[in-house]
Amino acid sequence: MLIAIVLAVAVLASLPWWLPGRVVALRVRVFNRINGDEAIPVPGDLVSVDRFKEVYSHPAANGRSKGAALSDLFWYWLSPGPEMHQEHLEAGERYDAVARTTRALLAVPRGEVEELARRCAARALDGARGTVRLRDLMMPLWAEFSYELVFAEPCPREARDLIAGNANDVVAALKCTGLRHMERRDRLTRYLLGRLSRVRVPLPPDLTPREQAFYLQGTFFNTAVVQMSEAMAHLLMVLAQHPGVQDDARDADDRHLDHVIAETMRLYPLFGIAHRVTTGDIEVDGRTTIPAGSVLCFNYPEFHRAGFADPDRFDPGRFDPAESFKPAKELNHIPFGVAANRPCPAWRLAPIAMRAVTREVLRGHTLVTSAAHTRSLPNRGPCLLIPRGEPAPGRAALAWMRLRDRWEDVWRSLVQLVLGTYMVWDARRQRLCERHFAQCPVTHH
């Protein structure tokens, strides 16, 4: 009896060390089973790491959504209006008009980006101290930032809460830590519909007002807010885990901060996988042909590990030309995608804004964490925010944070398994992407 009790206690106490990993593996198996095995992993058997960029940049690797079962899942997560999300529009006039509008909204002089980011950061940090979740701390900041980019006026509190609530809902669903709340997302669509005439650049005239609202919601109030919040949460987690890097970053010039950002994005790329549907045959190496209609899944984390010595180690020196003998262009590093195939339109603006916010955070605070830091960041980045000049936390506070994080991981991984399985099933049932293209095969691609 005693042995049984001791064994049960041992199994229970060790749960955080083995259960989450197993549950994640099971979730991946369930996803693959439901999605089928249509996808071609890159790098993989057909395409080596050396050919990764070449295949990604191939003109025939340009189908975005149509024809991939995987798209039904992304459209489900990004609803409402996923058919107007820039990332998921097929090449054509509509895509060009939308991409042009995004470029116009993002074409802000550097000084103005810095000032806007700094101002939004100062507001978000006002009174912030103690234990925070970095992603939650960042969401209202980037909600206000995006609002000002789009409307060129300060963001009202009500709008900030709507935008942050919407972005939170999307990212929680994407990570399977929560379900979709469509009424919350619809409220933002209605709000944007009422403000279309206030957008500071002309919106594509051939879109209906509803389509214009969906476009803004998808690109500026989902993607921009989610990506910037996640990127900053990763960067601040890295600084919290590397006190030496944090101290250097405090007085660093732009170049050094850029190396820290580049290395953060190498280790924790925001995209796990980006997919493309091939619209023609692609020949690789002169012998293998990838046929039209294939779904290519470009694996960012794997590409970013290849070709680096000790790839799991955080080392900003890899991007310092004085230390590294490879020019940055030749490194396997594509945090904003590949230039030839619909890269991120914010590739110039994002690092400028990130540097400004980092400086504002470090000006007033020291960051400390003992929580786990993984690419998908399901714990939202637990961190201690200590006003500068105040004493560092004791060992007990950090031990408590670590223990709590581990146990949360057990519960969360089970939640993710259940909610993820449900959403994959629900998305396959709704078939949003497949049905969209079945209804309007001519005009929208």
Ligand code: HEM
């Ligand atoms: C640090 C922050 C960001 C990172 C690391 C990032 C990363 C990326 C990557 C890797 C892609 C290409 C994926 C692919 O090939 O399918 C992408 C596409 C995109 N990103 Fe970003 N992004 C960031 C911020 C933003 C922001 C602030 C916006 C706001 C406008 C944005 C809007 C988009 C759009 C619209 C696309 C699709 C482009 C197209 O298909 O034409 N991103 N992003």
